[in-house]
Amino acid sequence: MATFRLSRRLRSQRALDTMSDAQFAVLATLKGHGPHTLGELAERERVTAPSMNRTVNCLEEAGWITRTPDETDRRKVNIEITTQGRELVAETVRRRDMWLAQVVADLTPSQRRTLARAAAIMSEVAAR
Template sequence: MGTFRLARRLRNERANDELSDGQFSVLGGLYTHGPHTLSGLAERDHVSAPSMNRTVNCLEEEGYLTRITDPRDKRRVTIELTDAGTAVVKETVKKRDAWLHHQLRALDPADRETLAKAADLMRRLATQ
């Protein structure tokens, strides 16, 4: 349960408080994995294509992403981050890192060492 609470607390650190978790997930995914089709985004986030289309429409209206039509196949559209989308992702990551850094510095060295060992164990579990 503590892991979920920590994740929820970190998600609260955003550059734009009006973005939902789902919207930020799309922006973060495009930042990390590059341009995607709408169906690719929907599959990655485990949502329906119509649901992803609503999310993408909203983010496009806010100027965070854009749709690029394939010049060879006009039916194929790729979704990419704009400079504003990249900036909101970078600023959010910066805010989350700063919050976490501040919280970790407040711990005593023994607790930080315990967390480092636990993080290593969790990484190993995640790769199995």
């Protein structure tokens, strides 16, 4: 439960309050991993293609992403993040990092060491 509560607190630190977690996840994926097709995004986020299409439509309407035909296969459409989308992701990450740094700064050195060890274990578990 503590992990879920911390995750919820981090997610609340965003640059745009009206953006859903799913929308932000798509933007972060595109910023970090480059253009994707709709199917690739759906698979990566473990949602259905129609659900991802709704998310992508909202992001496109807001100007956070663009769709362009694939140069080699005109049946495919590549979804890319815009400059505004990149800036939104960067600002959200900056806010989350700042919030977490402030919270961790209030911990004792012993608590910070314990947290560092726990983070390493959690990373290992997540990689399985």
